[in-house]
Amino acid sequence: MEPTVAQRAALSMICDTFVPGDGASLPAASELGAVDTVFRLLARSPREADRKQLAMLLGWWDSRLTGVLLGVGARRFSMLSQQERERALLRLGDSRLAPVRAIFQALKQAALLAYNVTPGPTGTNPLWKEIGYPGPAGPLGTAAQPVLTPIRCTENTTLTCDVVIVGSGAGGGTAAAVLAEAGLDVIVLERGNYYDDRDFGAGELTALEQLYAPGASSSEGQITLVAGTCLGGGTVVNWSTSLLTPDSVRAEWAELGAAQFAEAEFGDALEAVRRRLAITDTRSPLSARDAVLERGARALGWDVSDLPRNVTEACDAGIECGSCGYGCRVGAKQSVTKTWLADAAAAGARLVVDANVRSIKVNNGRAEGISAITESGAQIEVRARAVVVAAGAVQTPALLRRSGLRNENIGRHLRLHPAAAVFGVFDEEVRGWEGALQGRISRQHANLDGNGYGVIYETGPVHPGLALGFMGWRGADAHRRTLLDFAHTTPIGVITRDRDSGTVAVDKTGEPIVNYRLSDYDAAHLNTGIEGAASILEAAGARRIFSGHQAGVDYEPGRRGSHADFAAACRDAGYGPGQCAMGALHIMGSARMGGSPQLSATNPDGATWEVANIVVADGSCFPTASGVNPMVSIEAIAYMNAKRLAAQLT
Numbered sequence: 021m022e023p024t025v026a027q028r029a030a031l032s033m034i035c036d037t038f039v040p041g042d043g044a045s046l047p048a049a050s051e052l053g054a055v056d057t058v059f060r061l062l063a064r065s066p067r068e069a070d071r072k073q074l075a076m077l078l079g080w081w082d083s084r085l086t087g088v089l090l091g092v093g094a095r096r097f098s099m100l101s102q103q104e105r106e107r108a109l110l111r112l113g114d115s116r117l118a119p120v121r122a123i124f125q126a127l128k129q130a131a132l133l134a135y136n137v138t139p140g141p142t143g144t145n146p147l148w149k150e151i152g153y154p155g156p157a158g159p160l161g162t163a164a165q166p167v168l169t170p171i172r173c174t175e176n177t178t179l180t181c182d183v184v185i186v187g188s189g190a191g192g193g194t195a196a197a198v199l200a201e202a203g204l205d206v207i208v209l210e211r212g213n214y215y216d217d218r219d220f221g222a223g224e225l226t227a228l229e230q231l232y233a234p235g236a237s238s239s240e241g242q243i244t245l246v247a248g249t250c251l252g253g254g255t256v257v258n259w260s261t262s263l264l265t266p267d268s269v270r271a272e273w274a275e276l277g278a279a280q281f282a283e284a285e286f287g288d289a290l291e292a293v294r295r296r297l298a299i300t301d302t303r304s305p306l307s308a309r310d311a312v313l314e315r316g317a318r319a320l321g322w323d324v325s326d327l328p329r330n331v332t333e334a335c336d337a338g339i340e341c342g343s344c345g346y347g348c349r350v351g352a353k354q355s356v357t358k359t360w361l362a363d364a365a366a367a368g369a370r371l372v373v374d375a376n377v378r379s380i381k382v383n384n385g386r387a388e389g390i391s392a393i394t395e396s397g398a399q400i401e402v403r404a405r406a407v408v409v410a411a412g413a414v415q416t417p418a419l420l421r422r423s424g425l426r427n428e429n430i431g432r433h434l435r436l437h438p439a440a441a442v443f444g445v446f447d448e449e450v451r452g453w454e455g456a457l458q459g460r461i462s463r464q465h466a467n468l469d470g471n472g473y474g475v476i477y478e479t480g481p482v483h484p485g486l487a488l489g490f491m492g493w494r495g496a497d498a499h500r501r502t503l504l505d506f507a508h509t510t511p512i513g514v515i516t517r518d519r520d521s522g523t524v525a526v527d528k529t530g531e532p533i534v535n536y537r538l539s540d541y542d543a544a545h546l547n548t549g550i551e552g553a554a555s556i557l558e559a560a561g562a563r564r565i566f567s568g569h570q571a572g573v574d575y576e577p578g579r580r581g582s583h584a585d586f587a588a589a590c591r592d593a594g595y596g597p598g599q600c601a602m603g604a605l606h607i608m609g610s611a612r613m614g615g616s617p618q619l620s621a622t623n624p625d626g627a628t629w630e631v632a633n634i635v636v637a638d639g640s641c642f643p644t645a646s647g648v649n650p651m652v653s654i655e656a657i658a659y660m661n662a663k664r665l666a667a668q669l670t
Contacts, residue, residue: 023059023078030081031055033097037105038131040496045146049135052145057134057225064234067531077123106495113493113570113598121570121598122241128493129235129244136484137225151506153453153484156223160349163218167362170214170251170371176399181205181370182669184390184404186377186419189253190651191638191658192410193356193364194293198662199408200367202670207402208364209375209392211411212250216357220347224485227346231257238522238536238604242597243438244489245534246605247412251373252357254412255651257345259457259480260329260353262299263648264290265656268472273643277615278624280660281643289656289663296363297330297354299652304329305337307455309479309510312444314460316512316560317477322464327478329456330354330651337456342481344457360655375400378530380407380423380634387634406665410638410658413607417524417621417640418532420611425630429621431524433612435645436604438518438538438546441490441511442553444562450510452482465552466517468545472647473519475549477512477556487511490601494572502566512556514549515606517647518542524610538602543595550600551587558583568601569593606650611640613657626661637661 023031035049035058049055062071080086084094090108092100100108112124139145139156148155183199185192188210200206215230228235233249248254265286274282293299304326306314317324335341335352344353351358365371375392382388389403409416417431461478468474484503490511493499502509522536538546550567557565558577565586566574571593575581593599613636614620617629626641628634637658639650646653 023075026082027075027078028055030078030097031058033105034081034127035131035134037102037109038128038493038496039135040102042500045150046500047140047146049131052135052138052140054131054134054138057138058130061130061134061228061235064229065236066234067527068529069527102496110494118240118597125241125598126237129489132488132493132499133485136488137223137228139223139225147484147503151484151503152449152451153506157221157343157349159218159221163349164351165218166214166216168214168216168251168357168365168371170210170373172374173372173394173398173400174396178401178403179207179370180403181207182404183406183408183665184209184402185408185410186390187253187410187412187415187638188251188356188361188371189248189410189412189638190255190356190654192408193252193255193360194655194658195408195410195637195662196364196369197360197367198659199666200364200369202666204666204669206364206369207404208361208369208371209377209390209400209402210251210371210373211376213373214251215256215347217349217351220349221343224346224483227257228485231347236534238534240535240537240597242537243436243602243604245414245607246603247414247607251371252355252361255355256347256357258651259345260331261458261478261649262297262328262330262652264294265646265653266648269644269647272472276619276643278613278643280624286656286660289660290652292659293652293655296359297652297655298332299328299330301326301328303331303333303335303337304456304459307337307459308450309452309455309482310458310460312446312450312510312560313462313477313479313512313556316556316558317462317464319559320555322462324460324462327458327461329458339454341456342454345481345486372400377411377419378422380419382424382631385631387631406633406635406669408662408665409634409636412638413610413640414524414532414534416636416638417610418526418530420628420634421526422530425628427617427621427629429612429617429619431610432521432621433609434522434524434534434536434607435518435609435642436522436536437606437608437645438516438542439603439605440514440546440550440568440600442514442550442557442565442567443491443509443511444557444560445505445509445564446562447508449507451507452510455481457481462556465548466647468548473517474545475517475552476515476648477549477553478515479510480513482509482511489603490568492568492570492572492601498572512553514546514553516542516546516549517645521609537597538595546595547591550590554583554586570599570601606646608639608642608645608650611636612643613641614643625664626657635661635665
């Protein structure tokens with residue numbers, strides 16, 4: 021959107037309320053350039069409705085009517101003091117109405133994220149120096165040259181192949197290699213662009229713009245969605261955690277009608293993925309972050325173990341590794357660009373970037389190809405004998421719906437592994453942005469009710485922008501004090517295996533809308549995890565512990581409050597929309613495999629029930645939540661489904 025003068029002024033006031041600076045070393049948000057960053061990031065959203073809603077909100081923001089709604093009387097926001105503005109915003113965040121809380125969370129996230137990732141006029145955000153954060157390292161001079169040579173269509177283009185694959189991530193990349201090595205002519209279409217080792221290191225803002233899907237949340241404002249959007253998809257930015265599908269989950273999936281999940285076929289697929297990704301548990305050295313998790317869990321007598329990772333010996337598991345969520349500069353992480361896509365290209369597959377697939381052409385119950393469009397407006401038509409859809413669990417059901425498929429399970433059974441964090445502040449520096457991405461896991465509460473549902477505990481690299489997605493905000497001064505402790509702060513992540521599900525629908529333009537509200541059952545499990553994470557941090561020696569609840573729940577062990585007080589306050593603060601900061605890094609299940617069209621969107625081959633030569637091969641296929649980081653499971657499903665498709669086509 022191109023903001024008006026009034027809209028820009030309104031957003032400047034909002035951002036400066038969240039981050040007014042300190043009058044000395046830290047500038048206000050508008051002085052840093054954070055307002056421009058908000059508009060830059062918003063411009064990436066494919067949903068026109070989102071931009072219109074913000075434009076309307078900003079247009080009304082400095083009116084007397086809005087003042088009444090904010091609880092400050094018929095006064096304009098511009099006439100309020102800083103303290104009055106903060107109290108007005110906090111009224112939104114503390115509202116009893118979920119839609120009002122959602123507005124606050126959207127404004128908070130936009131303002132704080134933009135501030136923390138904006139380099140500013142000098143190229144180095146003054147906040148980074150204040151908190152001890154090193155900032156972007158820049159491209160690595162010794163980085164290898166890109167090995168892939170994708171196609172970019174600059175004019176209307178028609179292509180022909182045996183199989184066209186939509187999406188190049190964990191699912192699409194794996195399927196491409198299997199099908200191309202079977203002798204089939206394969207074309208892979210990727211909505212994003214290609215970035216490799218020498219492109220990484222420019223910092224959080226550049227990575228967000230180049231490697232990640234535009235920021236989005238569920239329609240209720242319950243949870244922020246995080247996904248990759250570049251050649252290689254989420255495997256380029258994920259945290260290298262390589263866990264196999266648990267046997268209990270495989271059995272659960274098989275019971276829904278795809279029997280091979282519990283048989284050797286899927287086991288062989290898991291083993292093929294393990295070999296190709298060079299998965300190992302010998303390159304997970306203890307970072308300061310994971311040392312906190314391990315120390316605390318062991319002090320409690322809880323389960324804790326090493327995490328296997330898909331990295332080569334080139335991984336330093338130190339400073340480089342901690343930034344790998346924004347691309348691996350040394351090329352050690354075995355993403356699909358390094359593995360399956362390289363295999364596919366070597367076998368003759370063509371890779372096309374900047375190709376936004378809008379529809380699958382279906383005629384007489386058979387798919388005949390796809391239609392895509394580039395960012396510049398060039399049309400791409402691909403004619404094919406079969407279509408593999410691997411666009412991710414948000415975009416895959418949207419594409420199927422846009423293409424006329426009507427099975428009621430398309431878009432249903434969405435699982436998100438709702439993730440929250442509890443932060444511990446220590447006397448010693450932790451420097452949470454350094455060290456192996458994830459090296460330890462605790463499964464102490466993975467099976468809370470005896471049915472395989474619960475939470476797992478992991479850590480993850482903490483950068484100034486990323487961390488904000490899991491924090492609340494109780495005023496500018498309190499927020500600044502929290503950030504000044506950043507080098508001494510580390511989170512314990514709580515990942516919930518959600519039993520209950522959401523949906524993916526499409527708006528009138530065909531763009532996906534995620535509807536997801538945490539059920540009481542899953543919220544109870546998440547709360548157990550929040551309490552458990554606090555126990556780990558206290559046992560590890562944290563001097564202050566705080567959750568991501570907007571209510572501002574914290575305590576100082578032995579000095580102020582207690583774990584029991586903290587637990588009670590978290591329960592009271594709640595887990596409804598806008599009440600606790602949550603993210604979805606594992607998006608699954610919206611076109612699940614199963615034994616009948618009444619229970620699933622795809623059959624045991626991964627093919628849609630309505631069109632047999634449309635095969636889904638990504639996290640959408642999961643019958644239920646995997647309960648662990650899903651990358652390996654996705655690749656194994658894609659491997660298996662592609663093998664079955666190859667047998668049919670050859």
